[in-house]
Amino acid sequence: MDLKHLRAFVTVAEQLHFAHSAEQLGVSPPTLTAQIQALERLLQARLFQRTRRSVALTAAGEAFLVEARAALAQVERALETGRRAGRGQLxxxxxxxxxxxxxxxxxxxxxxxxxxxxxxxxxxxxxxxxxxxxxxxxxxxxxxxxxxxxxxxxxxxxxxxxxRDRFCLALAADHPLAGSGQALASRVLAGEAFVAPEQGLGLREVARRGRFDPHIVSVPGSLQAVLAQVALGAGIAVVPSVLVQVVHLPNVVYRDIAGAVIPSxxxxxxxxxxxxxxxxxxxxxxxxxxxxx
CATH class of the missing domain: 3.40.190.10 (Periplasmic binding protein-like II)
Structure with a gap:
C-alpha cells in the first residue's frame, strides 16, 4: 500500500462517486477501481458497498476512513516540516x-x-x-x-x-591624567601600567604612536574584568568607546586618545x-x- 491508495480511498469515501473521484484525482475510473480493489485485498475487507446507483461505506470502510485521514494528515505534516527545515525555518x-x-x-x-x-x-x-x-x-x-x-x-x-566604534582610555578617577578631561596624547602614557584586554589592537597602536613598549601588569580577560582592575587602581586600559555609554563603574573615567581615531x-x-x-x-x-x- 502506498499513499496513492490512501488518497484514492479517502477521495472516494468523501465523494461517494467513482467517476467524480477519478476526475478529481486525475486518473481513469478503471484505474481508480483497481486501486480500491488492491487496497481491499490488502486489508481483506470490503470498503464500499456499490450498486449501479449508489456508493456507500461499509463498517470496515468507515473505521478505515478515520485512520486513513489521520495517516495522510501526518504525512502532510512531515512533508511540511521537511520543507520548512530545508528553507531554514526550523x-x-x-x-x-x-x-x-x-x-x-x-x-x-x-x-x-x-x-x-x-x-x-x-x-x-x-x-x-x-x-x-x-x-x-x-x-x-x-x-x-x-x-x-x-x-x-x-x-x-x-x-x-x-x-564599528573607536578606542579610548579607561583610567581610575584619581589617576593624575584623569583630571584634565582632555584627550590624552599617546606619548604621555609611556611608563604607565596597563591592564590589557583580550583584543590588544588599541593598546598596540597607542604604544606605536607613543614610541614605547607597554608595561602590561594584568590580562584579566573580559572587558568587565579589565574595567574592574582599572577601578581598583591596577593600571589604565585601552578599550572600545562603546563602554563609555554602557558601563559605568565607580572610580572609572574615560578619556579620548589624541590624534587620528583608532578604529575598533x-x-x-x-x-x-x-x-x-x-x-x-x-x-x-x-x-x-x-x-x-
Missing part, C-alpha cells in the same frame, strides 16, 4: 560571542531580528574567549561567532563587520561553505549589515 543555530559584542548591541540586534523572522529556529548563545570561538566554529561546535577584530582566521572561516570593529565569523539552511539564513541576514567606514 533547526538550531549556536552563537558564540565576546562580551564587547553585547556592549555594542550588534549581537542583540542580530538575534532579535532573526527570532522575529524565524521564531521556530532555536538559538543557543554562549560567551567565550576569542581563541575558543574560532576553534569551536571551525570544529562545528558553534555556527556563528561575534568577536573584536583583528582575528587570525583559518581559510574555512569568513567574517563580516557588524559594528565587531565582526561576525562563520564558515565559508555552510550547508545548514537555518545557519545560512542567519549568515544571509548578517551580510546585509552595512557599517559606515
Amino acid at each position: 533547526g538550531r543555530v549556536d552563537i558564540g560571542y565576546v562580551g564587547s559584542a553585547v556592549f555594542s548591541g550588534a549581537l542583540q540586534a542580530q538575534v532579535l531580528h532573526f527570532r522575529r523572522r524565524w521564531p521556530q529556529v532555536q538559538l543557543g548563545t554562549c560567551e567565550l574567549p576569542t581563541a575558543q570561538l574560532v576553534q569551536q566554529l571551525e570544529e562545528g561546535q558553534l555556527d556563528v561567532a561575534f568577536v573584536r577584530t583583528p582575528v587570525v582566521l583559518p581559510s574555512s572561516v569568513a567574517s563580516h563587520v557588524v559594528a 570593529e565587531v565582526a561576525a565569523l562563520f564558515r565559508r561553505h555552510e550547508r545548514a539552511p537555518a545557519v545560512r539564513q542567519l549568515i544571509q541576514q548578517i551580510r546585509q549589515v552595512k557599517c559606515p567606514a
